[in-house]
Amino acid sequence: MDNQNLEPLLLSPSEVGMLIGCSRSKIFEMISASLLPPSYKLGRSRKFKRKDVDRWIELDMPNLDKFVAMTRGEKQ
Numbered sequence: 001m002d003n004q005n006l007e008p009l010l011l012s013p014s015e016v017g018m019l020i021g022c023s024r025s026k027i028f029e030m031i032s033a034s035l036l037p038p039s040y041k042l043g044r045s046r047k048f049k050r051k052d053v054d055r056w057i058e059l060d061m062p063n064l065d066k067f068v069a070m071t072r073g074e075k076q
Contacts, residue, residue, distance in 0.1 A: 010047040013039075019053065020061075034064035 013027040030036045037052040
């Protein structure tokens with residue numbers, strides 16, 4: 001298996017910012033305002049599941065509560 005062609009399963013706030021075209025600080029503002037899909041603390045880092053971010057974009061970027069409601073029952 002060629003590891004160079006693997007996409008990461010988890011994304012940092014900076015990587016999410018690059019995907020959607022905003023700064024890392026804006027990502028943290030959006031986390032505080034519940035405007036992003038769920039994020040998780042891993043040690044001192046915050047990470048997003050790549051599949052959640054992709055699905056969130058597909059669903060037209062709903063707020064956290066709406067995203068959770070819309071994806072409830074989908075395979076994780």
